[in-house]
Amino acid sequence: MNLKISILVADDHPLLLKGLRNELLNLNFNVLEGANNGAQALEIIAKKKPTIAILDISMPLLTGFEVIKKSKESLSTTKFIILTSYKEKGFILKAKQLNISGYLLKDEPFSEIKKCIKKVLKGEFYASSVFDDVFKNEVSPQIEKIKxxxxxxxxxxxxxxxxxxxxxxxxxxxxxxxxxxxxxxxxxxxxxxxxxxxxxxxxxxxxxxxxxxx
Structure with a gap:
């Protein structure tokens, strides 16, 4: 069943990229060749149309956010998960604006990525607890004032x-x-x-x- 689900991983850190691809392969997902920069990730998404793309934010040539924006402009059906070290309000707000499917921190266990993929495949949003905390405590109060x-x-x-x-x-x-x-x-x-x-x-x-x- 998992082999029908294709996943792209894009990260400019070779060890993380290799480790994450290996973990996903062990779960019998159809894992595409990884991308180590944003332009390469965008090209793979356009050509191979993966079910899910797991992207770092900071990558050479194009950021993860830029890849998502350009893919959505091309009406891509790929679902996007951000895997990052950033937990600041600005990044979380940008992720919210792009309507991504998942937002995870790199220091979390692989079990979180597995859980996130399951939720995303069901059409649900999944994020690290820090995402919800920042949105609830820093973003939502200001939105309520703007209203x-x-x-x-x-x-x-x-x-x-x-x-x-x-x-x-x-x-x-x-x-x-x-x-x-x-x-x-x-x-x-x-x-x-x-x-x-x-x-x-x-x-x-x-x-x-x-x-x-x-």
């Missing part, structure tokens, strides 16, 4: 994210600078930020990608 912003306020936040000044925002939206300032004050209040001049800009620089999730 309280009006459409106009979200537009202004996006314009701030694109480094537009108050004057430029006023010109783009055909409103007065005073109206923009009122919106900024309301946004600061709803986001529960300090009312100093840089607080909103700092928040936007850290959380602008969250706007795409709301």
């Amino acid at each position: 309280f912003l009006s459409p106009s306020e979200r537009t202004i936040v996006r314009l701030i994210a694109n480094e537009n000044s108050t004057k430029q925002i006023a010109e783009i939206l055909s409103i007065s600078s005073r109206t923009v300032d009122k919106h900024r004050a309301n946004i600061i209040s709803k986001l529960d930020l300090q009312s100093d001049s840089n607080a909103l800009s700092v928040w936007v620089s850290k959380n602008k990608d969250l706007l795409d999730l709301v």
